[in-house]
Amino acid sequence: MSDRILLSPPDVGPLEEAYLLGALRSGWVAPLGPEVDAFERELADRLGVGGALALASGTAALHLALVALGAGPGQVVIVPTLTFVATANAVVYTGAEPVFVDCDETTGNLDPELLDRALTRLRGAGRRIAAVVPVDMFGSCADYGRLLPICAAAGVPVLEDAAEALGAQRDGRPAGAFGRAGVLSFNGNKIITTSGGGMLLSDDPELIARCRYLSTQARQPVAHYEHHDVGYNYRLSNLLAALGRAQLRRLDQMIARRRALRERYAKAFGGVPGVRLLADDDHGSNCWLTTVVVSPVEAGWRAADLAAHLAAEGIETRPVWKPMHLQPVFATATSVLSGAAERLFADGLTLPSGSALSDRQADRVFDAVHRFLDG
Ligand SMILES: *Cc1c(COP(=O)(O)O)cnc(C)c1O
Numbered sequence: 055m056s057d058r059i060l061l062s063p064p065d066v067g068p069l070e071e072a073y074l075l076g077a078l079r080s081g082w083v084a085p086l087g088p089e090v091d092a093f094e095r096e097l098a099d100r101l102g103v104g105g106a107l108a109l110a111s112g113t114a115a116l117h118l119a120l121v122a123l124g125a126g127p128g129q130v131v132i133v134p135t136l137t138f139v140a141t142a143n144a145v146v147y148t149g150a151e152p153v154f155v156d157c158d159e160t161t162g163n164l165d166p167e168l169l170d171r172a173l174t175r176l177r178g179a180g181r182r183i184a185a186v187v188p189v190d191m192f193g194s195c196a197d198y199g200r201l202l203p204i205c206a207a208a209g210v211p212v213l214e215d216a217a218e219a220l221g222a223q224r225d226g227r228p229a230g231a232f233g234r235a236g237v238l239s240f241n242g243n244k245i246i247t248t249s250g251g252g253m254l255l256s257d258d259p260e261l262i263a264r265c266r267y268l269s270t271q272a273r274q275p276v277a278h279y280e281h282h283d284v285g286y287n288y289r290l291s292n293l294l295a296a297l298g299r300a301q302l303r304r305l306d307q308m309i310a311r312r313r314a315l316r317e318r319y320a321k322a323f324g325g326v327p328g329v330r331l332l333a334d335d336d337h338g339s340n341c342w343l344t345t346v347v348v349s350p351v352e353a354g355w356r357a358a359d360l361a362a363h364l365a366a367e368g369i370e371t372r373p374v375w376k377p378m379h380l381q382p383v384f385a386t387a388t389s390v391l392s393g394a395a396e397r398l399f400a401d402g403l404t405l406p407s408g409s410a411l412s413d414r415q416a417d418r419v420f421d422a423v424h425r426f427l428d429g
Contacts, residue, residue, distance in 0.1 A: 139383075186211075311409040369419055
């Protein structure tokens with residue numbers, strides 16, 4: 055079908071075009087420049103954090119933050135098993151070992167009780183724990199009211215993977231501002247995009263300065279090229295920072311469109327036996343992706359049946375992330391599990407949620423959903 059409806063395509067238009075062209079014409083075509091500085095300042099201001107560092111990807115931001123927190127060989131880092139692989143990969147880049155902990159089945163976010171158990175078990179075994187990396191799943195903040203005291207009691211720093219959660223908040227605090235450091239992603243399918251890019255956030259100026267230094271090949275501040283550390287080439291291009299600034303100006307409007315879609319899904323599936331929305335009571339969510347969770351016994355059908363029906367009508371859906379402990383690449387990793395992530399992987403289905411979805415496309419999605427539910 056030609057007019058295929060995608061899950062979360064980029065939402066760009068005339069404002070992005072103007073910003074991008076302006077940056078190109080300014081002559082700053084490099085991984086530094088005034089657009090990068092302004093993008094960092096604007097995001098730090100919006101989230102009320104002390105410092106921000108624009109990087110080539112969210113993965114790069116996770117990697118540098120873990121390095122700055124001291125993660126390395128012989129250490130472990132706790133990561134939710136229900137996440138995108140980048141969270142776990144960044145741990146492996148440092149030489150540390152990821153340990154996977156299961157999620158709360160209502161929200162898909164890191165389960166505080168299991169985290170507590172994992173910390174106790176790892177410390178009892180004499181393992182050194184460099185960090186805990188909670189993920190704000192699909193744009194809903196994890197339960198930091200419970201997670202932060204548990205990590206503080208264990209003396210382990212928190213790195214918030216808010217890659218999916220820009221614009222979300224919980225208990226009056228914005229996503230990205232909960233841990234010692236936080237990470238955002240501007241990949242093509244995220245709530246705002248620079249085509250590819252990321253941001254590291256922290257109130258700790260030394261952490262930001264250290265990561266800034268590492269992100270530019272660890273170059274010493276002297277005229278000749280002098281290096282005392284192995285660095286990385288991780289900075290965001292000035293052109294892409296301009297794109298990000300345009301997107302940031304439209305963030306609230308884009309969240310509102312995603313929220314309107316979520317409310318329509320809530321209405322469409324409301325009262326359908328055995329079906330619920332993932333994290334549906336989290337009003338601080340940025341509504342990045344809306345997911346239904348289907349109990350096949352109660353509903354009489356499976357998430358996969360709905361997926362097949364929508365696919366036949368040219369509508370893209372996806373399962374939730376395949377849990378990390380089920381991934382062949384992490385087959386030997388330590389995990390602390392309840393079965394919740396595996397059940398969400400089996401029964402969850404993520405539906406078209408993008409802010410670029412036209413009203414006509416949205417109507418097509420909901421017509422198809424209603425035909426499925428009525429059939
Ligand atoms: C997208 C994403 C990342 C990685 O971000 P990139 O910018 O694509 O490198 C990390 N963690 C989570 C949870 C993500 O969804």
